[in-house]
Amino acid sequence: QAPPAQAPPGTAPPQYYYPPPQAQPPPSGYPPAGYPPAGYPPAGYPPNPYGAPRDAPTTAAPAAAAMAAGPTGSKPVSPDDLREYKKLQDIIRKLKTEGVEEKLAREQSTLRTVKTSRDQTQKELEQSKRKKIELERELTKLEGKKRLMAKMTASKKDRTEHDLDALTLKIPELEEKYTKLCSKYNTQSLIVEDLETRVTELKRAVKSTEVLFDRVFKGPNSAGTEETKRLEYSMLELRPRIAEMKTKEHTYKEATTLVGGAHQCFLQAQQAMHQAYKNSGMDVMGNFFTPGPAFQGPFDAAADIKKRQNVKKSSALVKQAGDNLEKAKMILPEMPEVNTDVIKKMPGMLMDLLLDNMISDLRARRKITQSMQLLAKSEKECQACKQWTEQKLSSECQVPIAALELELNTAKAQLESQRNAIMDAGLKTLG
Incomplete structure (x- = not known):
């Protein structure tokens, strides 16, 4: 087949004219009976531009029965x-x-x-x-x-x-x-x-x-309107934040409870050690009523027993305080340190039992005095740690949670008010 002829240089290309398209009749049985349904398309819907002359007037199908319209921006409510x-x-x-x-x-x-x-x-x-x-x-x-x-x-x-x-x-x-x-x-x-x-x-x-x-x-x-959607989104955003803060609050409360228990243990340990100090004084005085250095009178023996019991009780309480503080430290690593080495310096009563005399009693009394001083220092440190955890619980958990819950409740009340206003406006149209 020969290639198409080329136009000479400097001349316009040939123009080809085609007859306008003829409208084709629709096939038999189309559109089906009852189509389109009544009320379609709705009022204001853009008409189909195909198959109609460009200058033909646009006509819309009759609109469906109008529903109660809400405020600006909202769709009607049935x-x-x-x-x-x-x-x-x-x-x-x-x-x-x-x-x-x-x-x-x-x-x-x-x-x-x-x-x-x-x-x-x-x-x-x-x-x-x-x-x-x-x-x-x-x-x-x-x-x-x-x-x-x-x-x-x-x-x-x-x-x-x-x-x-x-x-x-x-x-x-x-x-x-x-x-x-x-x-x-x-x-x-x-x-x-x-x-x-x-x-x-x-x-x-x-x-x-x-x-x-x-x-x-x-x-x-x-x-809903744009305002109701904004409030809904705000509530959806606030709920997980509150849940996250409450989880954090639970952790801080657990640490605060442990530190508070440790502080109570230190206070009780101080009381027990104070009683041991009194018993040691009675034990020293009892040496004046014993018949000899190898004997122990009933007055001396009773004070000695009470002294050992109170020292043992104080040691157990300090150990419990140390365990509580260790658990709290695992929960809140940034928590202030509390010196619990006092338990290692508790006076031992073994030599006082084997050699019960004036010298051993005075030595035990001196150790009890030193332990009382260490306990007082540890108790103050623990009290400061307790105040720190309580302040952290309040500033980082309770106050933010209260603010978020207030914001959530405010948004909830506003959303309910907006929705009620939309529904009430719709009721007025019903008559």
Whole structure:
């Protein structure tokens, strides 16, 4: 095949003209019956530009039945959702106006008081009945004594008869009181049950409203405005931050509890060591009353035993404090140091047991004094560490959590107000 002829240089290329496209008739049976559906496309929808002349007027299909429109920027809310919202709000408003939750708390408190009085009266009544039976048996035995024994037990018989008469009068009063309290308890129980039912109805209405809001204001057909979406996003962002801060708060609380326990151990160890110091003084004085250097009098021995017990108790408490501080340090590595070497310098009582004399007692007393000084220093360091952990807990956990929760609650209240405004605006259009 020969190549197409080229136009001579300097001449315009040839122009080719084609006939305009002819409109083709639609195939048989197209479009199907009932298509497009009524109300499609919606009002304002851009028309299909294909197959229509450029200058032809644009006509839109009749719009569907208009739904209740919300504030600017929100999509309309269906009438069914608006009617459901109105029904739920009427229930919530009615029950909250009646104050069913506050009434329930008061009536439950009254019910507990009546129950306590009823149970106490029942217990007293049962005790009185048992006591009456015992007195009747005792009186029967006293009446069966011989003449001589009856004279000797006359005063006891009189007392028994007096107590029996008193119980005979008291028991009917208790029975009447118990009956009234049972009746009052039953009546109060019915009141509480009725209020519990109404509170349950209130909670169910609130929950149904939340479900309705989730359906109306979430998803691709959300009726929310830009402001409601911003508040929703803010709440979604705040919740994980609060959860993270509460986890941190739990860790700081655990460390604070451990340090507080260590501080209490140091205080108790100081008290025990102070008692050991007193016992050591009595032990030294006891040496003046012993018959010889190889003997130990009862006064000296008692003070010596108490001294060893208190030193042992103090050592155990300091060890417990050291364990607590070590665990707290693992949780909070930046926590200030507390010197727990005092446990290594606790006075040993072995030589004092083997060589119990004036010299060993004075040596033990001097070691106890040194331990008291070390304990006082460690206690102050532990107290400072406790204050540091409490301040950290407050500044890094509790205060930020309170601020975040306040922000969350504020956003929640604003979101609820915005949503209610949208729904109320829709209700006005329903008439």
